[in-house]
Amino acid sequence: MDDGGDVVRFQNVGMRYGLGPEILHDVSLRLDAGSFHFLTGASGAGKSSLLRLMYLAHRPSRGLITLFGHDIATTPRATLPSLRRRVGVIFQDFRLIDHLSAMDNVALPLRVAGASEKQIREHVPELLRWVGLADYIDSRPSVLSGGQKQRVAIARAVIARPRLLLADEPTGNVDDGIAMRLMHLLAELNKIGTTVVVATHNQSLVTSFAYPRLHLADGELSVLAPLSAGGAERRAEAAPAHGAAGGAP
Amino acid sequence: MIGAAPVLPLARDASSRFLPWLIAFMVWLATLALAAVMVLSAAGLQWREGLTGSLTVQIVPTEAMDATGLANRLSRAVALLRATPGVASATIVPDERIAALLEPWLGRDALSGGLGLPVPRLIDVTLTREAARGNFDSAALAERLKAAVPGAALDDHGQWLERLIALANAVEAIALAVLALISLAAVATVVFATRTGLAIHHDVIEVLHLIGAQDSYVARQFQLNALWLGLKGGAAGVVFAAGTLLVLGYLAGRVEAGLLPPFEMSTAQWASLAGVALVAAAISLVTARVTVLRTIGRMP
Numbered sequence: 001m002d003d004g005g006d007v008v009r010f011q012n013v014g015m016r017y018g019l020g021p022e023i024l025h026d027v028s029l030r031l032d033a034g035s036f037h038f039l040t041g042a043s044g045a046g047k048s049s050l051l052r053l054m055y056l057a058h059r060p061s062r063g064l065i066t067l068f069g070h071d072i073a074t075t076p077r078a079t080l081p082s083l084r085r086r087v088g089v090i091f092q093d094f095r096l097i098d099h100l101s102a103m104d105n106v107a108l109p110l111r112v113a114g115a116s117e118k119q120i121r122e123h124v125p126e127l128l129r130w131v132g133l134a135d136y137i138d139s140r141p142s143v144l145s146g147g148q149k150q151r152v153a154i155a156r157a158v159i160a161r162p163r164l165l166l167a168d169e170p171t172g173n174v175d176d177g178i179a180m181r182l183m184h185l186l187a188e189l190n191k192i193g194t195t196v197v198v199a200t201h202n203q204s205l206v207t208s209f210a211y212p213r214l215h216l217a218d219g220e221l222s223v224l225a226p227l228s229a230g231g232a233e234r235r236a237e238a239a240p241a242h243g244a245a246g247g248a249p
Numbered sequence: 250m251i252g253a254a255p256v257l258p259l260a261r262d263a264s265s266r267f268l269p270w271l272i273a274f275m276v277w278l279a280t281l282a283l284a285a286v287m288v289l290s291a292a293g294l295q296w297r298e299g300l301t302g303s304l305t306v307q308i309v310p311t312e313a314m315d316a317t318g319l320a321n322r323l324s325r326a327v328a329l330l331r332a333t334p335g336v337a338s339a340t341i342v343p344d345e346r347i348a349a350l351l352e353p354w355l356g357r358d359a360l361s362g363g364l365g366l367p368v369p370r371l372i373d374v375t376l377t378r379e380a381a382r383g384n385f386d387s388a389a390l391a392e393r394l395k396a397a398v399p400g401a402a403l404d405d406h407g408q409w410l411e412r413l414i415a416l417a418n419a420v421e422a423i424a425l426a427v428l429a430l431i432s433l434a435a436v437a438t439v440v441f442a443t444r445t446g447l448a449i450h451h452d453v454i455e456v457l458h459l460i461g462a463q464d465s466y467v468a469r470q471f472q473l474n475a476l477w478l479g480l481k482g483g484a485a486g487v488v489f490a491a492g493t494l495l496v497l498g499y500l501a502g503r504v505e506a507g508l509l510p511p512f513e514m515s516t517a518q519w520a521s522l523a524g525v526a527l528v529a530a531a532i533s534l535v536t537a538r539v540t541v542l543r544t545i546g547r548m549p
Contacts, residue, residue: 057459059549077546078463085461095456099258108256112462156460 006030006066007164007195008054013063015049022061023049025219031197033163036190038206039199040224041216047199048092050216051166054197055089056080068163085113088157088194090167094149096141102128102152103137109160127155131185147178154182158189165189167198171205183209256457257450257467259474264442268475269482271438272529276486277493279431280525284494285424287518293417296410302381304374305404306330306339306394310367314400323370326398330372333390335380342371435529439479439536443471447544458548468541472534479533483526490522 008031015024023046031037039047052058053065056072065072067083075083088109096105106128107120128137131151141149150170157165167186171179183198183205190196197214200206206213210226259265306326310319323341330339347368348357355366376385391403447454454467494514501512514522 055459057455057549081461081463083461084459089459095452097256097453097456100256104256108457109460111256112457112460112466160461 005032007033007035007068009064009066010053011064011066013053013060013065015046015053015058016061017058023219024053024060024216024221027063027221029214029221029223031164031195033195034190034193036187036196036211037198038209038211038213039197039216040201040206040213043201045216046219047216048168050214050221051089051168051197051199054164055087055166056084081112085109085160086163088160088162088165090150090153090157090165090170092169092172094141094153096149096152096156098141101138101140102133102144102155105141105152106155106159108156113160124155124159127159128152131155146173147175150174150178150182154185158194162194164195165197167196169199169201171200171202176204179205180208255470257446257453257470259446259450259470262446262449264445265474265478268438268442268478269485272435272479272482272533273485273489275431275435275438276483276525276529277489279428279529280487280490280522281493282424282427282431283525284490284514284518284522286421286428287514287521288512289417289421289424291513293414293421296413296417301406301410302376302378303406304376304387304390305406306372306374306401307369307404308372308398308401309369311400319370322398322400323372326372326394326401329394329397330374330390333393335377335385336374337377337380338373338375340373342373344370347371432532435532436536439475439533440540443475443537443540444544446471446474447541454545455548458545464542464545467545468538471541472538475533475537476530479530480526483529486529487523487526490525491519494522 008029010027010029013024013027014022015027016022027050039050041047049058053060054067056067059072068086070079070083072080072083097108100108103124107124110120110123125134125137128134131154133148133151133155136144136148136152139148141152144152150173154170157167165186170182170186174182179202186196186198187209198205207227212226213224215222215224308319308322308326314322327339327341330336347370351368387403387405387407394401394403457467498512
């Protein structure tokens with residue numbers, strides 16, 4: 001059941017790859033609808049692993065994960081695609097499909113959801129214009145710069161209007177100017193109600209925006225208050241960071 | 250395949266280039282095997298129908314028997330046969346026909362006595378349709394004939410027919426086994442080609458999976474590609490097989506009648522041979538779908 005309250009809930013979640021050591025230990029968190037969080041921690045702390053659990057790319061080795069009110073351990077396999085469609089993911093390495101144009105890459109979530117070509121022709125160019133890629137609609141990823149690829153990846157992540165947007169080191173491959181523009185884009189999406197989690201080790205971003213932090217250290221999660229920020233933070237404060245993370249009840 | 254460009258460029262894979270040729274080869278073999286089954290099955294039926302309704306009586310002349318005595322025995326045998334219920338006709342095979350039958354092996358003088366061989370005289374017996382269906386007691390007739398006409402022997406072709414049909418059935422069974430093995434080989438080939446495609450496009454498939462594609466969405470792309478490759482390969486295989494069968498039919502037609510089973514197929518049989526291409530395409534489609542669903546089913 002989708003209760004409309006918390007979007008993600010973890011209770012005592014542990015995760016390991018195969019028979020390897022446990023990467024995440026007893027992680028408990030709750031992300032309310034419309035919240036915005038940074039996910040911080042040193043390299044190898046488990047940020048990507050935590051996101052993989054959220055976008056259902058991996059199953060926990062123990063504990064309970066609830067996504068949009070669905071316990072994923074008991075949700076039938078046939079239902080999981082519909083949950084994934086409510087989650088937009090910006091991958092660290094973009095994961096664009098090389099032989100498809102920017103238009104077709106962005107259209108992919110709509111096509112797998114069965115949208116008509118008419119809807120696709122209406123919405124995809126509009127979104128590409130919004131992210132500043134109106135002139136690159138027919139371009140393939142191989143001819144795009146890192147920042148342009150990133151914007152295609154963002155457009156693909158948001159085209160189906162996801163309720164949860166997860167970004168894994170979205171500023172890792174771009175300069176600071178583009179990184180700030182990207183953050184403002186994510187803040188805009190948050191304003192319209194999208195729950196956002198941004199994994200980053202870019203300290204300047206974290207200090208520029210007044211969003212709470214989910215901090216991972218040695219596989220354990222703690223929830224930290226926003227770092228103080230300057231002008232950029234004031235802009236972020238204007239965005240309603242509904243809800244908060246915290247220990248699961 | 251959807252939209253402007255296929256999400257999975259399966260047509261560009263190496264497997265998409267070699268698979269139609271493999272399927273064509275297998276369809277060629279399968280079509281020939283099926284044609285063999287059809288020809289042998291029809292031949293067995295024809296032999297059975299042709300021989301179960303007929304009997305042959307032979308009277309072997311002895312040294313003490315002159316031409317008149319032989320003629321008398323033939324007449325007595327014919328009279329007895331014609332009086333037997335279930336016999337439609339009994340006709341003495343003319344000497345000229347016996348001579349013609351023996352000429353290739355014994356020369357022209359086989360019947361004239363020049364070779365000193367006791368060449369038997371023959372009586373062709375045709376049974377009525379009801380008798381041929383199994384009610385006729387040929388053993389009892391043989392006994393009566395032997396008692397009435399010394400030296401007369403009745404051959405109902407049963408032993409010969411039984412062995413011939415057993416041989417035809419065995420060859421038919423082998424052809425069916427070949428057909429089954431070819432089908433298994435086709436399934437295995439498509440499985441490996443599909444797994445190769447899954448490995449090549451693993452990254453794209455994972456992205457599709459993570460953005461919410463149903464397993465059947467990915468499977469549909471593989472199965473449509475497999476269907477197309479199966480149809481292409483199947484059509485080529487059937488065309489090659491039709492050519493092969495026409496050549497075989499021509500060569501068989503040049504061989505003396507009676508040595509080979511009749512090499513003729515009806516329009517319906519030709520149509521069912523063409524259907525092998527459709528069956529190959531269907532096998533490709535189903536195999537690709539099952540392979541993809543089983544593989545993707547292991548993703549979280």
